[in-house]
Amino acid sequence: MATVSVYEAKSQLSRLIADAERGEETVVTRHGRPVARLVPFSDRRDPRVPGRWRxxxxxxxxxxxxxxxxERDWYGA
Known part of the structure; x- marks a missing residue:
């Protein structure tokens, strides 16, 4: 997993998107702290099953x- 600063992410966005298309993840940092993660898009979801919690x-x-x-508990009357 690569780590880049916000500045690098802005200047290399096309490359980072291409990396994500290949399945790579990238963490974007601001002042050394992680603030975002660029991951491959996944449209796979488990199908919803009605009544699963019945x-x-x-x-x-x-x-x-x-x-x-x-009312007293909520509003302190």
């Missing part, structure tokens, strides 16, 4: 209730 998430019956105690 039976694993439980919502309490009083989920939408907002009591006086809740």
């Amino acid at each position: 039976g694993r998430v439980v919502i309490a019956d009083d989920f939408d209730d907002f009591s006086a105690e809740d």
